[in-house]
Amino acid sequence: MVQEQLNEVRQKIVQACERAGRNPSEVKLIAVSKTKPVSMIEEAIACGQTVFGENKVQELCDKIPQLPANLEWHLIGHLQRNKVKYIVDKVALIHSVDTVRLAKQISQEAVKAGVTVQILLEVNVAREESKFGFMEEEVEEAVREIAAFPNIQIVGLMTIAPFVADPEENRIYFKKLHQLCVDINKKNIDNIRMSELSMGMTGDYEVAIEEGATMVRVGTGIFGTR
Numbered sequence: 001m002v003q004e005q006l007n008e009v010r011q012k013i014v015q016a017c018e019r020a021g022r023n024p025s026e027v028k029l030i031a032v033s034k035t036k037p038v039s040m041i042e043e044a045i046a047c048g049q050t051v052f053g054e055n056k057v058q059e060l061c062d063k064i065p066q067l068p069a070n071l072e073w074h075l076i077g078h079l080q081r082n083k084v085k086y087i088v089d090k091v092a093l094i095h096s097v098d099t100v101r102l103a104k105q106i107s108q109e110a111v112k113a114g115v116t117v118q119i120l121l122e123v124n125v126a127r128e129e130s131k132f133g134f135m136e137e138e139v140e141e142a143v144r145e146i147a148a149f150p151n152i153q154i155v156g157l158m159t160i161a162p163f164v165a166d167p168e169e170n171r172i173y174f175k176k177l178h179q180l181c182v183d184i185n186k187k188n189i190d191n192i193r194m195s196e197l198s199m200g201m202t203g204d205y206e207v208a209i210e211e212g213a214t215m216v217r218v219g220t221g222i223f224g225t226r
């Protein structure tokens with residue numbers, strides 16, 4: 001079942017890229033395996049999937065040693081500062097950096113571990129009360145502050161769009177995140193070249209790709225409802 005759904009998602013990604021005149025190699029599919037057992041992750045691996053996303057530090061640390069070492073793990077959920085030390089040398093990318101304090105902690109732990117950590121800044125483009133993330137107008141200042149920290153590299157922006165019935169309703173937010181990325185790159189901030197846009201989930205990843213997503217985070221569409 002995982003394999004059929006995964007192939008269907010892959011096909012839809014290719015089709016969305018065709019509609020947008022983009023090369024499918026520009027879009028990374030992150031299979032969001034949170035709450036799902038290792039056996040289902042193994043089914044996806046058998047289908048060639050190597051990139052997985054988890055939203056909880058504990059769950060991520062439990063799963064990693066049970067699976068092949070060549071996988072790429074992305075932390076996509078809200079991260080508490082006291083948990084940074086457990087994952088700093090285990091993840092390829094942290095998508096959910098939502099405060100400068102958190103970035104500072106990541107930098108400090110990365111120095112201790114002797115690694116450089118790639119991050120995205122989470123932006124609350126829809127300005128939802130319930131969501132984490134920087135407001136659009138706070139992002140440039142945060143980028144400037146974080147750019148000065150050692151062993152941490154901002155590679156792009158991430159957003160979690162509202163839960164909507166019609167994915168077209170979220171197009172405006174994906175456009176906004178893309179534009180924000182372009183605007184910040186134009187400022188030529190030292191050491192900052194943002195190229196990644198992590199946006200789009202099961203309900204809206206095709207629209208997100210049409211608007212420039214370079215990473216889509218799909219859980220339910222691959223592994224079924226949680």
Ligand SMILES: *Cc1c(COP(=O)(O)O)cnc(C)c1O
Nearest residue numbers: 032055076201202217218219220
């Ligand atoms: C759970 C989760 C997803 C995947 O959501 P689906 O709707 O199941 O595809 C994507 N991004 C984040 C941050 C999540 O927590």
